[in-house]
Amino acid sequence: MAISEEQLKRLAEQLPDVSRDPQSVRNRVEAMEKVLERAFVVPGINKPIGLDALVGLIPVVGDIVTAAMGAYIVWEARNLGMSKWQLTRMATNVGIDTALGAIPLAGDVFDFLWRSNSRNLRIIRKHLDKHHPGTRTLEG
Numbered sequence: 123m124a125i126s127e128e129q130l131k132r133l134a135e136q137l138p139d140v141s142r143d144p145q146s147v148r149n150r151v152e153a154m155e156k157v158l159e160r161a162f163v164v165p166g167i168n169k170p171i172g173l174d175a176l177v178g179l180i181p182v183v184g185d186i187v188t189a190a191m192g193a194y195i196v197w198e199a200r201n202l203g204m205s206k207w208q209l210t211r212m213a214t215n216v217g218i219d220t221a222l223g224a225i226p227l228a229g230d231v232f233d234f235l236w237r238s239n240s241r242n243l244r245i246i247r248k249h250l251d252k253h254h255p256g257t258r259t260l261e262g
Contacts, residue, residue, distance in 0.1 A: 142201055144202065144250055144253075144254035144256075144257045145254075145256070145257045147198050147201065147202055147246075147250075148246070148247075148250055148257045148259070150198060151195055151198050151199075151243060151246055152243065154191065154194060154195055154239070155195065155239045155240060155242070155243040156172070157172055157173055158172045158173050158174040158188065158191055158192070158239045159171075159172040159174060159237045159239050159240050160172050160240075161173060162176075169234075171234060172239075173188065173191070174188045174191075174192075174219070174223075174233055174237075174238075174239060175230070175233045175234045178223050178229070178230060178233040179230055181226065182224070185220055185223050185224045185229075188219075188220070188223070188233075189216060189219070189220040191239075192215075192216040192219060192220070192238055192239055192242070193213075193216055195212070195216075195239060195242050195243070195246070196209060196212045196213055196216060196242065198246075199212055199242070199245070199246050199249070202246070202249065202250070204245075204246070204249050208245055208249060211245060212241075212242045212245055212246075215238035215239075215241045215242055216238050216239075216242070218236070218238065219232075219233070219236055219238035219239075222236070223236075
């Protein structure tokens, strides 16, 4: 079934803005980090966890999915024009998370403790605060 140009235009209007401006990138990366690292709170210990730890419980597939989501954050950083050193640090964080998270049981504990996406968000925030100070947000 072919989609007409008018239908495609209406569909594009319904999609969220995927602008490359620094503020939009910051918003997307912060949202992705929250989903991956702090989406839920574990009752009793009040420790936030996200999809990285939960989906990582599924052998192989979970680790691949969360690695792809972490790689998305690195891709957004590349689009910001961040240095190769910063991108290498971020990719290393994702790689460590993926490699050690793939170990049965011990990897699940590691996913609970090692928050590669939060580390990568800190790197991106530092870059944005220095090069695009207008994107700063107050946290409290």
